[in-house]
Amino acid sequence: METPRITVGMVLRHLLMLFILLIFLFPIFWMVLTSFKPAEEVLTRPPTFIFQPTLDNYRYAFEDADFSLFIRNTIVIAGLSTLLVVVFGSLASYSFARYNPGDGHIMFFILTTRMMPGIAVVMPFFLIFRDLGKTPFGQALGLGLDQVGSLVVAYTVFNLPFAIWLMFSFFQDIPTELEHSARLDGYSRLQVFLRVVLPLAAPGIAVTAIFSLMFAWNEFLFGYILTRDAARTITVGVSGFQTQQGILWGPLAAAAVVCILPMLAVAMFLQRYMVRGLTFGAVRG
């Protein structure tokens, strides 16, 4: 008796979902389409949907505009900074969850460092790395202007507070009795952390890693100010297709398509952790 009504409701709901999806996915669809269009068809009116696809745009982006270097830079920077964030973040976060040093004041101080907008600290960062790059230490670690190391440090500094706060609740949710039990069974403090705590905090760490990775991947301001050519990142690279001769829509779209693919892959791979991780408390035995 109620079957028809549900069907009508379901149809409406799916229509609505379709409509919303269209709104959100159309720009991406347009981008993918444009990346395969020959230059003369990019801005035709009305827009063409059927055309002879070409790889010219990709060829231009990667051979003439050096986009592969930007991608390599971004992978190194985002990957390294995420690794550092996860390593330092989990150690710090675990300590806060278990020992609460500073009665919460240190924890709060760490959060306050994140309250500063990026634009406020980008000049100090510029000056610091300009000077650091002239020292032997800075040169050894690649910490200078237009060097990969400085962006790794900048992104790590920016992501750490967030990571510590995000992972905090995950570590707190792990019962201390589990650690006690493992220690009685012969594990050292470090072994307990590595073999008991970390595996249980895996969903939280995965969420933290993906957020950190996305931030580094999408960041523009620091990448723009601190680099020129050699350490340029993709976001800045994409903006480089706005030339004095006009916007090179085709190569820009091609570069953008390549940019979103890795993030898409990572998000799909870590999706199950994300869903579990964002619901929290997933580790309660």
Next chain:
Amino acid sequence: MATVRLHHLHKSYDRGKTMAVKDVSLEIADGEFMALLGPSGCGKSSTMRMIAGLEELSGGEIWFNDTLMNRIPPKGRNVAMVFESYALYPTLSVYENLAFPLRSAGKPLDEIERRVREIVGILQCEDLLQLKPANLSSGQSQLVGLGRALMRQPNVFIMDEPISHLDTRLRSRMRSYIKRLHIELGYTMLYVTHDQEEAMALADRIAIMDVGQVVQIGTPGEVFHQPASRYVAGFVGEPPMNFLECQTEQNGGSPSLSYKGHPIPWGSSEHTRAAGQVPRDVVVGIRPFYVSLAGERSASHNVPAEVFVVEPMGDTTVVTVKAEDTRIQIVGEQKMRVNSGEVLWLGFDPAHLLLFDKDTGLRLG
């Protein structure tokens, strides 16, 4: 197995601001079942964790047989523990959980396998081996927790409120199970609990703690019949002991006792002997079992009381009465017929009156 001796154990937190354990000295004999009893926050868990090596000592010494344990990490102490929250590793199966203590000790696989089978045989839970902890009931979880603790031959076997999370029926089953296990295996056991009934039922001796100190150590019979203080008397026994604020008076050689003007017969030689030192204001304690009710006033039944509630418990009846603002509970026979609102006369068995100092709470005499 080992004899465990605690010498003047201290534990403070927040750089000495909070004293959790104050001067606790205790000896648990080899193979003894000792219960550490007290309300939450009395320091029993801190004491237990120090014995296990999970917490540093602020002062004192812990000895296992002739070895000083103060600086020895948990893994060197060979202490097995059962936790209130089971503390099973959620990512491991029951088999892997059981195998964990031996695996981390680097024992060969066939030995682990053999021991797991042995333990599973004792606990009769073969069918659980492949399950994950999330799929176990609370009773099964604690069975596995117990099994994991049994895997090694520990110096000391510590149980931290092991059955507090279980429902009533399961709790009493597990309780007798644990006692039987102790009889069969003969381990030195320390059982931490806030439930006096568990402590009484299980332990050879009970150490009762209050605000960081051990206030009495004794067999269940001793702490029940000769409590050292009002605190112990009130903590042990269900329904709890009744307390009445009374006055003593010296009439020549024979001292007398009265509750708000109503005389209470008081005659045992033990009391008379102590009477010389007894202060004027005392607290009289009497177990609900030794209070009786009478319809008529008599020499033995001298205190008027109004019946407040009557709770039939099946084989007994618990009657709560009000005698001059003080509530008193009486455990009587099942066939006792009284109704709320009735005024009756209370009698106290003189042989079972306990006197406590009103200020210090210590038992007199």
